[in-house]
Amino acid sequence: RRASVVFAETITMLYEDVARIVEAHQPLVETYYGPGHIFPLLKKLQQECDRQAEAITNQFTNKRDFYAKIKSIQQISSSKSSTANLERIDPRTLDVLLGEIVLMNSRTELYFRFLKNQVVADMEVLPDENKPEDMQKFLEKLITDSGLSRKMQEIIGSYIIMEEFYMRETVNKAINFDTFEGDDDEAVTSSMVDDVFFIIKKSLRRVITSASVDGACAMMNHAR
Numbered sequence: 589r590r591a592s593v594v595f596a597e598t599i600t601m602l603y604e605d606v607a608r609i610v611e612a613h614q615p616l617v618e619t620y621y622g623p624g625h626i627f628p629l630l631k632k633l634q635q636e637c638d639r640q641a642e643a644i645t646n647q648f649t650n651k652r653d654f655y656a657k658i659k660s661i662q663q664i665s666s667s668k669s670s671t672a673n674l675e676r677i678d679p680r681t682l683d684v685l686l687g688e689i690v691l692m693n694s695r696t697e698l699y700f701r702f703l704k705n706q707v708v709a710d711m712e713v714l715p716d717e718n719k720p721e722d723m724q725k726f727l728e729k730l731i732t733d734s735g736l737s738r739k740m741q742e743i744i745g746s747y748i749i750m751e752e753f754y755m756r757e758t759v760n761k762a763i764n765f766d767t768f769e770g771d772d773d774e775a776v777t778s779s780m781v782d783d784v785f786f787i788i789k790k791s792l793r794r795v796i797t798s799a800s801v802d803g804a805c806a807m808m809n810h811a812r
Contacts (some may be wrong), residue, residue, distance in 0.1 A: 592684045595648040596691035602640050603699040606633055610706055618710075626710040630703055631730060638735035645739050648692070658746045662752045676699055679761070682754045689747045690798040696740050699800035700731050744798065748806045755791045759784050 590597065610626075617625050648736065649655060660677055707727050731737055762783035795807040 589685045593691055596688050598642045599692055600695045606637050607702055623710055634734055641736040661749055679754050679757045682750055686751055690794050693740055693744055693798045693800055726797055744800050744803050748803055751791055751807060755787060758787045
């Protein structure tokens, strides 16, 4: 089970290490430099976090054949006669990969929230006249311009393509394997409706768990 989310667990440990460093050094920064100086520390730490996260996400995309899967899915989606290629991508394999991506992104969003909370808490103790007006903007820029943020945006963009493919293929399978219940003198019911609702609910619940607003909106549109 843990092998299927090893990269999500690894990047989580990176975030936890950064959080421990911040929490350990925040009192020292406040003691020797005063409140309102945690941002430079976070900026330096984020640069190192970007480097480490890049190594982890690169391993993730390589070991999981991430880009090869995306390329195959895009080829299948753009071709009407792609049965051979279609058989090479098992939705069950995608199911595991999608779960790991969701876990990685949700942990990343939690980490970014931690950074924001640290800066906000550091600024709250400052007198109003000493609070920098642009600090929130600088913090948002630090996060959105970070290599980590850009990489996760790229992965989530590909995740949407994979999730849509997974949902479409599993729905098609549910339709193909549809069974009917009921005798001739009874109302006939189909198992397809329950299966389709289950698949759509699973995909939507998964993307919501990712904590990606853009991803959730995109999947809502695909599920309509």
